[in-house]
Amino acid sequence: MAKTAASKPSVAIPFNRCLPIGNELEYVQQAMSSGVLSGDGPFTKKCHQWLEREIGAPGALLTTSCTHALEMTALLLDLKPGDEVIIPSFTFVSTVNAYVLRGAKPLFADIRPDTLNIDEKQLPSLITPRTKAIVVVHYAGVGCEMDSILESAKRAGVPVIEDNAHGLFGRYKGHYLGTFGAMATQSFHETKNVACGEGGALLLNDARLMERAEIIREKGTDRSRFFRGLVDKYGWVDVGSSYLPSELLAAFLLGQLEASAKIQSRRKAVCDAYSAGLADWAQQNGIRLPYVPAHCEQPFHMFYMLLPDLERRQKFIAHMKSRYITAPFHYLPLNASPMGAKFGAKLGDCPVTEKISDELVRLPLFNSMTDDEAEFVVASAREFRC
Numbered sequence: 572m573a574k575t576a577a578s579k580p581s582v583a584i585p586f587n588r589c590l591p592i593g594n595e596l597e598y599v600q601q602a603m604s605s606g607v608l609s610g611d612g613p614f615t616k617k618c619h620q621w622l623e624r625e626i627g628a629p630g631a632l633l634t635t636s637c638t639h640a641l642e643m644t645a646l647l648l649d650l651k652p653g654d655e656v657i658i659p660s661f662t663f664v665s666t667v668n669a670y671v672l673r674g675a676k677p678l679f680a681d682i683r684p685d686t687l688n689i690d691e692k693q694l695p696s697l698i699t700p701r702t703k704a705i706v707v708v709h710y711a712g713v714g715c716e717m718d719s720i721l722e723s724a725k726r727a728g729v730p731v732i733e734d735n736a737h738g739l740f741g742r743y744k745g746h747y748l749g750t751f752g753a754m755a756t757q758s759f760h761e762t763k764n765v766a767c768g769e770g771g772a773l774l775l776n777d778a779r780l781m782e783r784a785e786i787i788r789e790k791g792t793d794r795s796r797f798f799r800g801l802v803d804k805y806g807w808v809d810v811g812s813s814y815l816p817s818e819l820l821a822a823f824l825l826g827q828l829e830a831s832a833k834i835q836s837r838r839k840a841v842c843d844a845y846s847a848g849l850a851d852w853a854q855q856n857g858i859r860l861p862y863v864p865a866h867c868e869q870p871f872h873m874f875y876m877l878l879p880d881l882e883r884r885q886k887f888i889a890h891m892k893s894r895y896i897t898a899p900f901h902y903l904p905l906n907a908s909p910m911g912a913k914f915g916a917k918l919g920d921c922p923v924t925e926k927i928s929d930e931l932v933r934l935p936l937f938n939s940m941t942d943d944e945a946e947f948v949v950a951s952a953r954e955f956r957c
Contacts, residue, residue, distance in 0.1 A: 642812070654676070660924040686710065730753035842936070856956060
């Protein structure tokens with residue numbers, strides 16, 4: 572990786588660019604020609620089979636978004652007003668909204684300063700008789716400390732839900748993320764490694780949840796059982812909503828899933844180039860690069876950096892923008908938000924989250940990124956001095 576100025580690409584470098592890489596367009600054309608565009612057609616089923624086979628989850632259901640997959644977990648938990656759910660403060664609002672919508676109260680946990688994942692040591696003090704679930708987020712696809720988390724959950728008799736929006740193909744102690752909790756959610760948003768624009772999946776590691784999950788996903792009806800010939804008609808049997816993506820999205824997604832080895836190889840190459848090209852510069856400027864514990868395997872979803880403080884983080888973003896490179900920050904602390912205050916949370920409750928939120932910046936990373944683009948990002952970053 573060059574450490575001097577690289578030639579400027581002909582176009583600006585966005586944070587993300589989502590382009591076909593395999594058979595996506597061919598499959599979309601096949602779906603369009605079939606005349607079957609609604610949910611749970613042949614491409615949807617092939618995606619389910621791929622996820623179950625490759626990830627090892629007993630059940631997988633595509634959804635219209637990871638947000639909707641999270642909402643399904645809340646419905647499957649039968650949450651009621653007064654119930655509590657433990658959630659990291661450093662996450663996207665979808666993680667908490669899913670449970671608040673069912674009347675639950677979020678209890679915000681702080682994060683570890685190394686992996687930026689939920690601080691598992693805080694769980695015993697947060698668990699109460701009203702706790703109904705522990706929700707973990709594998710930030711940047713680096714696994715949370717699942718052994719300790721599962722032990723705390725087992726002692727309390729509550730399930731663990733994995734928000735694995737970042738973590739498809741990530742591993743913890745050799746096992747895929749998304750296979751530890753009772754349920755896990757995936758995102759196929761355009762910023763993710765494998766994408767279809769908007770989309771998600773619910774992974775069910777407890778096979779007993781599968782039948783009810785199908786009902787919830789089908790507007791509270793047993794329509795899926797009807798199509799399998801298990802009932803002679805279908806009707807309203809439970810709460811639910813319409814969480815099925817169209818066949819067009821599933822067709823595009825299948826092409827991405829099938830090309831995942833190529834996608835992962837390219838993303839790893841970009842991350843490796845960033846790590847090699849920025850290591851000495853980061854050390855000289857008091858900047859921290861991503862940390863991955865030895866017992867975790869990251870999926871190369873994100874390359875972030877932690878600058879010394881908010882002022883210098885903002886100056887770095889402006890510096891990169893002046894070179895036509897988009898380098899955004901990330902989550903704001905949920906505990907310090909206006910909605911967090913409505914649940915009794917406040918600024919100061921999660922000091923690590925609040926500090927990290929001010930310091931973190933993300934570099935562009937996408938499947939079609941060229942070597943020249945990656946070199947220009949590195950060269951531009953190295954021009955910045957803290």
